[in-house]
Amino acid sequence: MSLRLAAAFLPALAFAATLWPFAAPAAHAAEAAPPKGALVIAGGALRANNDQVWDRIVELAGGRGARIAVFPTAAGNPQRSGDFIAGVLARHGARPFVVPLAPRLAGSDVRRAAEDPQLAASVRAAGGAFFTGGDQGRITAALRRPDGSDSAVLEALWAMYRRGGVIAGTSAGAAIMSRTMFYEGRAPLPTLKDGITDGRDIAPGLGFIGDDVFVDQHLLVRGRFARMLPAMLAKRYRLGLGIDENTAAVVTYAGNRQLIQVIGYKGAILLDLAQATTDTSRPGFNIANARISYLDSGDRYDVASGAFTPGDDKNKVDPEAPAVRGPLFAADILGNTTVVDLLQKLCDSDQQRATGIAFGGPGSGTPERGFEFQFSRTPESEGWESTVADTYSVYRMRMDVRPVRVKQPLYEAE
Numbered sequence: 394m395s396l397r398l399a400a401a402f403l404p405a406l407a408f409a410a411t412l413w414p415f416a417a418p419a420a421h422a423a424e425a426a427p428p429k430g431a432l433v434i435a436g437g438a439l440r441a442n443n444d445q446v447w448d449r450i451v452e453l454a455g456g457r458g459a460r461i462a463v464f465p466t467a468a469g470n471p472q473r474s475g476d477f478i479a480g481v482l483a484r485h486g487a488r489p490f491v492v493p494l495a496p497r498l499a500g501s502d503v504r505r506a507a508e509d510p511q512l513a514a515s516v517r518a519a520g521g522a523f524f525t526g527g528d529q530g531r532i533t534a535a536l537r538r539p540d541g542s543d544s545a546v547l548e549a550l551w552a553m554y555r556r557g558g559v560i561a562g563t564s565a566g567a568a569i570m571s572r573t574m575f576y577e578g579r580a581p582l583p584t585l586k587d588g589i590t591d592g593r594d595i596a597p598g599l600g601f602i603g604d605d606v607f608v609d610q611h612l613l614v615r616g617r618f619a620r621m622l623p624a625m626l627a628k629r630y631r632l633g634l635g636i637d638e639n640t641a642a643v644v645t646y647a648g649n650r651q652l653i654q655v656i657g658y659k660g661a662i663l664l665d666l667a668q669a670t671t672d673t674s675r676p677g678f679n680i681a682n683a684r685i686s687y688l689d690s691g692d693r694y695d696v697a698s699g700a701f702t703p704g705d706d707k708n709k710v711d712p713e714a715p716a717v718r719g720p721l722f723a724a725d726i727l728g729n730t731t732v733v734d735l736l737q738k739l740c741d742s743d744q745q746r747a748t749g750i751a752f753g754g755p756g757s758g759t760p761e762r763g764f765e766f767q768f769s770r771t772p773e774s775e776g777w778e779s780t781v782a783d784t785y786s787v788y789r790m791r792m793d794v795r796p797v798r799v800k801q802p803l804y805e806a807e
Contacts, residue, residue, distance in 0.1 A: 427651070429557040432601055432644040436610040436636030436661070437526060437564035441477075446641045446657050447485045453559035453643075454521030457486035462519045464492050466535050467527030467565035471495035474525045482523065489523075492516065494546060496531050503535045507544035517549035521559035524566025530576055532569050533599065547599070560601050564610055567636060571608040573628045574598035581619035581727050582751055585678050585764055585794075589627040602644055603651065605696065606632045613637040616727030618662045619751065619764075622680055622794065625666055632696065633664035640690065651696040653688075660689040660733070665699075665789070677796030678764070685768070687733050687787040689779070701788045703777040710741050710776035710785070721747035726766045737785040739768055740776025752799060761801050767793040 431453045435446060454461050461482050465475035475491035482489040492515075494506045506512060516522065524532060536547040543551070554560050560570075568574040576596035578584070589595055602608060607628070609621050612635035621633045636642050640657035655661050665684040672679055688694060691704025703709075717738045723731050726749025739747045752763035769791040777786040 427603075427646040427649060428555045428601075429646070430554040431559045431646075432570060433559060433561035433641050434567045434570050434602070434608060434610075434634075434636055434644065435561070435563035435641040435657070436567060436612055436638050438611070438638035439563040439641070440639050440658075441481045443639055443657055444485070447481060449641070449643060449656060450521065450523065450559060450561045451482065451485045451487045454487060454519075455558075459487050459520040460518070461487045461489045461521040461523055462492050462516045463489050464494060464522060464524045464532070464566075465498070465527075466492075466495045466524065466532045467529055468495060468525050469497055469527055471498045471525075474527070478523055478525055487521075490515065490519075492546070494535055496535060507535055507538075507546045510545060513545040513549040516546055517552050519553055519558065521561065522550055522553065524560075524562035524569065526564030526566060529565035529568040529574055529598070530596065532565060533574075533597065536599065541597075554601060561641075567608060567610040569599045570602045571598050571606060572600040572602075572604055573607060573624065573630070575609060575620075575624065578620065581616050582753055582763075583758075584620040584623055585751070586759065586762060588678070589623045591627075595624055595627065602634075605651075606630070606634050609633070609635040611638055612662055613659060613730045613733055616729070616732070616751075618664065618685070618732055619727055619766075619794075621662075621664055622666075622683070623678060625664065626671070626680070631665065631667050633662075633666075635662040635664070637661060649697070653694045653696065655688045655690050655692050657690055659730075660687055660692070660784075660786075662686070662732070663688055663694060675796075677762075679795045681793045683792045683794075684789045685732075685736070685792045686789055687736055687785070689777075689784050689786045692786050701775070701786075703786050704779070706779045706781045707777035707786055708780055710778050712770075712776075715741055715743040717742040717744075720744060723747070723749035725749075725751065727751045732766075733787075736768060736787040736790055737776070739770065739790065740774065740785060740787045741778070745770050750797070755801075755803060760803070761798050763797055763799065765795050765797045767791075767795075769793070 433450050463478045465471035468474035479489040607630040625633050637659040640659045643654045663686040669683040693702040723735045746769040749766040753760045773789045775788040
């Protein structure tokens with residue numbers, strides 16, 4: 394069955410008039426076979442004491458004594474950032490080395506370093522690589538030539554990854570993992586209001602995760618699941634993976650199957666637009682029949698089959714014995730973890746739907762314009778509750794978003 398989706402969302406009032414099938418971004422000139430390596434994509438603010446994530450990186454790089462190339466390319470202070478990450482990896486048993494490839498590194502020549510044959514050989518022979526946080530635009534500008542082709546060091550990274558190495562990154566180092574990345578990404582609400590502009594909001598990433606999945610980071614604490622939607626529509630992605638802070642998505646391959654496991658402190662949002670549509674007759678961003686899931690730490694997802702596997706500590710929520718009763722509403726759906734809190738209540742509720750809204754403050758531009766988010770249980774929706782912690786996994790809730798207005802002023806003194 395063909396998948397249909399509205400054409401790319403452009404600035405408000407500039408919607409295309411027809412629905413278009415999904416089309417993946419242009420493929421990297423890599424071999425058709427999946428890489429033998431893995432990705433560890435951290436959503437930012439990765440703490441040095443998050444042993445589960447750091448240990449997994451070292452394990453996937455080859456275990457104790459593994460050589461891991463640390464790229465502080467995105468950092469404002471690359472010397473400090475590179476040394477810090479190298480120290481953390483060393484404490485977890487790796488033998489890291491810092492790659493002197495950063496525009497903010499004193500005395501460095503980025504273009505020359507990116508083509509240095511000895512540096513490329515060191516990266517190619519390593520068991521893994523780690524990209525620090527900062528500005529993701531610095532990474533892509535450093536590793537790609539002005540004509541858009543891969544530098545010698547980027548070619549070495551791909552060779553290491555295809556051979557079986559791990560590529561990890563946090564924050565900016567996570568943004569580069571998909572074919573398209575947020576570049577000068579704005580806050581979610583302005584992005585929904587104004588749309589996506591190529592070269593400003595989004596730009597090409599390095600694409601290690603492949604053509605089918607769009608990646609974003611700092612997800613739950615900043616409400617960024619909402620800004621993923623127009624970006625995914627603009628580039629016709631079916632799946633979006635948004636990872637929270639101090640948390641990582643581990644991407645591995647089993648034959649042609651791409652598997653995602655969430656580890657660390659919190660979890661990740663998975664957006665699926667396979668059945669989604671937009672109403673092109675209406676002004677403003679809107680989407681109907683999307684699917685939203687929350688993968689908690691320990692959960693796994695098979696990209697090809699769409700199958701979820703909850704963590705071993707999870708039991709399925711009994712819809713006939715709800716723990717939450719009464720209407721469900723969130724006044725700021727873009728707040729810190731608000732969307733997950735609402736989804737968790739909905740999966741264990743006597744209600745079939747929940748509502749959240751998003752508006753700017755009275756001093757913001759067009760404060761009367763906002764969005765309503767409707768979340769609905771469907772026959773395919775599932776909730777899973779941990780037996781050892783107060784956490785839930787929520788799979789395949791329906792999500793509909795439409796523009797709404799409120800009268801101004803928002804309130805009057807009595």
